[in-house]
Amino acid sequence: MPQPHHKNLLTSVQMAHFVATGAFRMDAVVPDEMNQEAIDVLKAGIPGVPYGTPLSEAFQDSPFVQRLVQLPEIAGAIHSFVGPEPAVDHHAVHIRRANEGEAQNLHGDAIIDVRPDAFDVQLMYYPQEVTLEMGGTLSVPGSHLRRTNETDTGRYQNLLGQTRLTCPPGTVVFLHHGIWHGGRKNDSAIDRYMFKIRFNPTVRQVRLWNTEDLYDDQVAAALGQSFPWYENATGRLEIYNRVKLWQAITGDDTYDPDYWVTRVSNRPRRVVAQRSLNPHAAKKEMA
Ligand SMILES: O=C(O)CCC(=O)C(=O)O
Numbered sequence: 001m002p003q004p005h006h007k008n009l010l011t012s013v014q015m016a017h018f019v020a021t022g023a024f025r026m027d028a029v030v031p032d033e034m035n036q037e038a039i040d041v042l043k044a045g046i047p048g049v050p051y052g053t054p055l056s057e058a059f060q061d062s063p064f065v066q067r068l069v070q071l072p073e074i075a076g077a078i079h080s081f082v083g084p085e086p087a088v089d090h091h092a093v094h095i096r097r098a099n100e101g102e103a104q105n106l107h108g109d110a111i112i113d114v115r116p117d118a119f120d121v122q123l124m125y126y127p128q129e130v131t132l133e134m135g136g137t138l139s140v141p142g143s144h145l146r147r148t149n150e151t152d153t154g155r156y157q158n159l160l161g162q163t164r165l166t167c168p169p170g171t172v173v174f175l176h177h178g179i180w181h182g183g184r185k186n187d188s189a190i191d192r193y194m195f196k197i198r199f200n201p202t203v204r205q206v207r208l209w210n211t212e213d214l215y216d217d218q219v220a221a222a223l224g225q226s227f228p229w230y231e232n233a234t235g236r237l238e239i240y241n242r243v244k245l246w247q248a249i250t251g252d253d254t255y256d257p258d259y260w261v262t263r264v265s266n267r268p269r270r271v272v273a274q275r276s277l278n279p280h281a282a283k284k285e286m287a
Helices: 012-021 032-044 063-070 072-082 150-155 217-223 234-250 260-264 279-286
Strands: 023-026 087-096 121-126 171-176 192-200
Touching: 012 023, 012 072, 012 217, 012 234, 023 072, 032 063, 032 192, 063 072, 063 192, 072 121, 072 171, 072 192, 217 234, 234 260
Parallel strands: none
Antiparallel strands: 023 171, 087 192, 121 171, 121 192
16 A cells, blocks of 8 residues: 555544544545445455455455545544554444434443553445434544443443434544444335445554644643543543553653543652561661
């Protein structure tokens, strides 16, 4: 895959937004002529790709998908999240049928995966306009670092602050692998299509985006945001988890705007005790 131009990489503020919310949305980023073609391509099905195939070698039989991932803004975002030459984990065409009468429960797309310093990203491409009736993907901002297992989140309904995607044609949403999400009930007369690819990084995810604004105040503001479904106390853990992830992907483990990580990792080494800490030596000192 050609290296994306610097200007197509995400900024630090955009990356911080992703680290805080678990999602990044690019409205109408795919041109209309591709969106027009897409439904027929997705209806025909996208041939399988063996797990772990490097992106540049994947989708040899799917020129449409190759064009999709090579669009400069999309290539720039993929590079920013997972770096050059990620591996394709899997891909799928998701269809919510017209008036199908069912919704998916909330779920994450893998077993518990709490890597604190790495993540997979899922590209979701919506070729059509998605209206509220069409059952756009439900997702829960800020849920991606919470430790729950795959479909167990299905017991939760209607979390405060959840979002249901409505979007113009050609929208791409990138999701952190852990985010709670689910396709909603399609109450419209139109089948709703979405194409998803999950990418695994093959390099350490450190400073893969445009870092010119690394210490912009808006980075701290993005990382510190809360969401209405968070508990007063446990919600703070999400901020802690995010800062840990941000430290890992920036390579700066001193960055901690509200000192949550600093507090709980504070283990000073300097000993100022008057007497020796070795009990045998201490006995001798007493004698
Ligand atoms: O169809 C959708 O909106 C979401 C489907 C999905 O992400 C899934 O099945 O994991």
